[in-house]
Amino acid sequence: MMKFNKLINLELTQSSGQTSQPPWVINEEGEYQSLLILKESPVLIKLSQKNFKSFNLNYELPLNLDSSINKKSLEKEICSEIVKIYNLDFDLDKFYKFLMMDSKLIDSIKFCNGLRLFLAKNPFECIISSICSANNSINRWTKSISQINYKWGKEILFPSGNFFTFPTPSTLSKVYEDDLEEYEALNHHTEIECCVNNLKSCGVGYRAKYMKKTSDIFTNQLNYNDIFKMEYDEAFQTIIKIPGVGPKVADCILLYGFGFKEAFPSDVWIKRIISNLYFNGEDISANKVRDFGMDKFGDYAGYAQLYLFHYARKSGLMDKLTKI
Numbered sequence: 001m002m003k004f005n006k007l008i009n010l011e012l013t014q015s016s017g018q019t020s021q022p023p024w025v026i027n028e029e030g031e032y033q034s035l036l037i038l039k040e041s042p043v044l045i046k047l048s049q050k051n052f053k054s055f056n057l058n059y060e061l062p063l064n065l066d067s068s069i070n071k072k073s074l075e076k077e078i079c080s081e082i083v084k085i086y087n088l089d090f091d092l093d094k095f096y097k098f099l100m101m102d103s104k105l106i107d108s109i110k111f112c113n114g115l116r117l118f119l120a121k122n123p124f125e126c127i128i129s130s131i132c133s134a135n136n137s138i139n140r141w142t143k144s145i146s147q148i149n150y151k152w153g154k155e156i157l158f159p160s161g162n163f164f165t166f167p168t169p170s171t172l173s174k175v176y177e178d179d180l181e182e183y184e185a186l187n188h189h190t191e192i193e194c195c196v197n198n199l200k201s202c203g204v205g206y207r208a209k210y211m212k213k214t215s216d217i218f219t220n221q222l223n224y225n226d227i228f229k230m231e232y233d234e235a236f237q238t239i240i241k242i243p244g245v246g247p248k249v250a251d252c253i254l255l256y257g258f259g260f261k262e263a264f265p266s267d268v269w270i271k272r273i274i275s276n277l278y279f280n281g282e283d284i285s286a287n288k289v290r291d292f293g294m295d296k297f298g299d300y301a302g303y304a305q306l307y308l309f310h311y312a313r314k315s316g317l318m319d320k321l322t323k324i
Helices: 010-015 071-085 092-099 106-112 123-133 138-152 169-173 179-185 207-220 224-229 232-239 247-258 268-278 286-315 317-323
Strands: 002-004 032-037 042-051 054-060 155-158 161-164
Touching: 002 071, 010 042, 042 071, 054 071, 092 106, 092 286, 106 286, 123 138, 123 207, 123 224, 123 247, 138 169, 169 207, 224 232, 224 247, 232 247, 247 286, 268 286, 268 317, 286 317
Parallel strands: none
Antiparallel strands: 002 054, 032 042, 042 054, 155 161
8 A cells, every 4th residue: 555645636636627638437446447557567456545635546467467567666656647647746825825826716715625636647648638629518527538438448357347548549540430420430340229339339429530630630730749748829729720629628638638727718607607716706808817817826827727627616706606
């Protein structure tokens, strides 16, 4: 067992609707579990928490793993990956001192205590998840991503059961877009109702074509790891060119997939929240909100957006803004 002594609310972080990945599954023991693909080996991670100042980690190895694996090296890699995913190097206390300098933000600390960025295990999964989340409910897009894993990911066997990786860009680029494309490819040798090996069968709707084109881009034109090396402006201009990606989704991808904390995703809800708090309820554009957030919050912009959105949901402010 590994123990992490850091302020974090795992439940809140998992359920806050961040688009880096679906929430991790809660097993029968009440642990958050997920498959991680590491250099040393795939591992099944299991996290448990009794208080917000620490959490425990256990893990399982695949059933067919070579017994000669260096467990000390593996555990070091697991630790590094968990620190990255839950952004444990980020100083929440320092961030809270920053929030307390603005009277409009102080209450967000109470509603969001221990909330951290939930960063992507896999940047490509984040890109596809973010495209899938556009104009979609959290419940629906998380189910869609799980279906994509099941149909085209690699199956790995653990003592606790079977788990699936997220497919590679190359794999997903070859998937049929819809039942008609699949039907035609099979030369009509089956009923069209039986054609369920396609993206639309996963409930992604019109986003299927965007996912296919995006997968092709990251197969043949662009290595997503190069984005980590870019400055924010270049990264934004790169991501915004992806099919189905607007400014808000681009900033979500940069924030949750690549760790650009200066990104400030701005949708209709953030627009209403910022307008209410800082512009006396004026009708302002999403671009103005984005620029305002980045200028005001600087390197804390991504965290500020996350806290403002969750605070508005839990404090009743969102309900109030809905009625305006």
